[in-house]
Amino acid sequence: MNALLAVLWKDLLTEWRSRDRAIAMLLFSMLMVVIFHFSLPGGATTATRAYAPGLLWVAYVFAALLGLGRSFAIELENDAIEGLARAPVDRGWVLLGKTIANLLILGFVQAVTACIFALVFEMNLMPIALELIGVVALGSLGLCSVGTFFAAVAVRTRLREVMLPLLALPFYTPVLIAAARATNSLFETGSVAFEPIQFLIVTDASYLIVSFILSDFVLDE
Amino acid sequence: MTHAVSNQEPTSTSPGISRALTITSAVLALSIAIWAYLVYSAPLDSVQGLIQKILYVHVPCWFAAYAGFAVTAVCGAFYLWKNDERFDRVAVAGAEVGVLFCTLGLVTGPIWAKGTWGHWWAWDPRLTVTLLLWFIYLAYLLLRSFTEGSTRTARFAAVYGIAGLAVIPLNYFAIQLFGGAAMHPNNLERGSLGTGMGWPFAAGVFTALLAMLHLVLLRVDLENKRIAANANAAEWDSDEGF
Numbered sequence: 001m002n003a004l005l006a007v008l009w010k011d012l013l014t015e016w017r018s019r020d021r022a023i024a025m026l027l028f029s030m031l032m033v034v035i036f037h038f039s040l041p042g043g044a045t046t047a048t049r050a051y052a053p054g055l056l057w058v059a060y061v062f063a064a065l066l067g068l069g070r071s072f073a074i075e076l077e078n079d080a081i082e083g084l085a086r087a088p089v090d091r092g093w094v095l096l097g098k099t100i101a102n103l104l105i106l107g108f109v110q111a112v113t114a115c116i117f118a119l120v121f122e123m124n125l126m127p128i129a130l131e132l133i134g135v136v137a138l139g140s141l142g143l144c145s146v147g148t149f150f151a152a153v154a155v156r157t158r159l160r161e162v163m164l165p166l167l168a169l170p171f172y173t174p175v176l177i178a179a180a181r182a183t184n185s186l187f188e189t190g191s192v193a194f195e196p197i198q199f200l201i202v203t204d205a206s207y208l209i210v211s212f213i214l215s216d217f218v219l220d221e
Numbered sequence: 222m223t224h225a226v227s228n229q230e231p232t233s234t235s236p237g238i239s240r241a242l243t244i245t246s247a248v249l250a251l252s253i254a255i256w257a258y259l260v261y262s263a264p265l266d267s268v269q270g271l272i273q274k275i276l277y278v279h280v281p282c283w284f285a286a287y288a289g290f291a292v293t294a295v296c297g298a299f300y301l302w303k304n305d306e307r308f309d310r311v312a313v314a315g316a317e318v319g320v321l322f323c324t325l326g327l328v329t330g331p332i333w334a335k336g337t338w339g340h341w342w343a344w345d346p347r348l349t350v351t352l353l354l355w356f357i358y359l360a361y362l363l364l365r366s367f368t369e370g371s372t373r374t375a376r377f378a379a380v381y382g383i384a385g386l387a388v389i390p391l392n393y394f395a396i397q398l399f400g401g402a403a404m405h406p407n408n409l410e411r412g413s414l415g416t417g418m419g420w421p422f423a424a425g426v427f428t429a430l431l432a433m434l435h436l437v438l439l440r441v442d443l444e445n446k447r448i449a450a451n452a453n454a455a456e457w458d459s460d461e462g463f
Contacts, residue, residue, distance in 0.1 A: 166364075170357045195399075214384070218377065
């Protein structure tokens with residue numbers, strides 16, 4: 001547990017000092033919102049709002065992949081990854097610490113992106129802000145848990161920037177389907193449907209447990 | 222294990238695999254002939270006509286594909302447990318052969334679908350999950366070719382192979398709960414095939430599974446030879462003083 005807090009603190013502090021990952025992710029997801037506007041017929045307005053939940057999650061997924069890839073790439077400098085792997089602690093906690101750090105950094109990016117998204121699609125997200133935060137947090141936990149796990153694998157391969165999306169995206173589909181469905185019901189009715197939330201909780205729990213158990217095999221010297 | 226095979230000639234096949242390959246080749250040749258005859262003489266479907274005969278190719282391909290992926294996941298788990306390289310050689314063989322049969326299934330499916338449903342593709346749960354499975358095991362093969370170091374490659378691949386099969390129920394439920402309507406029959410109930418269609422179907426499944434086994438054995442043999450050749454080359458290099 002102490003290892004989790006130590007890794008979480010280290011990752012957040014490193015990010016706070018450089019701020020490069022969060023800024024890159026933010027810029028990327030903002031650019032995606034702009035690109036969505038140009039790709040939709042008639043632009044991103046109230047008329048095309050039906051596409052908003054799906055597009056919002058596409059932006060989140062790609063921003064997440066961008067940030068997750070960096071989360072282990074920074075450990076390659078000075079062979080810091082060896083230190084992480086050799087630390088006399090359970091590697092599951094190390095991975096979980098990184099997962100939570102990624103979740104918090106992604107959360108910041110998602111919050112700003114949602115504001116821009118609301119402006120572009122002319123939506124008022126304030127009345128459903130709390131519910132939206134809950135849905136996004138549940139969906140992002142799924143993205144970050146399995147994403148951090150595969151980032152540890154991808155960082156040890158050639159072409160790691162390409163490898164991470166290829167490894168992670170098939171695992172993102174259940175999360176993406178349920179999260180987009182929950183967001184859709186939230187945007188349309190103002191309340192969250194129970195089924196997708198239940199599904200997200202099950203998916204998050206399975207991803208967290210499996211990545212914790214298999215962490216020894218992906219974090220190696 | 223590398224040391225155990227390093228003294229072998231790279232071109233020699235182990236006696237066990239050689240014997241198994243002889244048996245599977247003979248039975249496979251016979252089985253293909255019987256299957257082809259049964260498919261030819263099977264009655265035409267009263268609604269779909271000739272195109273229904275693709276069933277005898279399409280569904281057996283799925284049996285073989287899923288069997289190949291199951292081999293990969295099970296052997297991956299055994300590799301992680303026993304740390305024996307032989308399991309990894311079977312795992313990679315299973316994945317490659319599984320992807321081959323999965324591709325055949327994904328090609329034959331749309332041909333049948335266009336003829337009966339009127340669409341090349343539908344986002345039916347079974348179809349979508351299988352497409353994702355195809356992506357997963359292609360990523361598995363890419364992961365193997367992009368990872369350096371045989372132990373690490375085997376370990377990463379084993380983890381991904383197991384996770385790949387484990388994510389299938391999640392994807393299936395997600396699509397079933399929130400996705401499109403099912404187009405495939407829910408299950409193969411007894412008696413869902415018409416009179417005279419059971420035997421060609423059974424022969425197709427048997428032939429596809431046997432072909433899968435035969436190809437897995439060939440691929441394992443190839444992997445054994447590759448590893449033996451690499452070990453010999455390394456020994457030669459060290460003898461030369463490089």
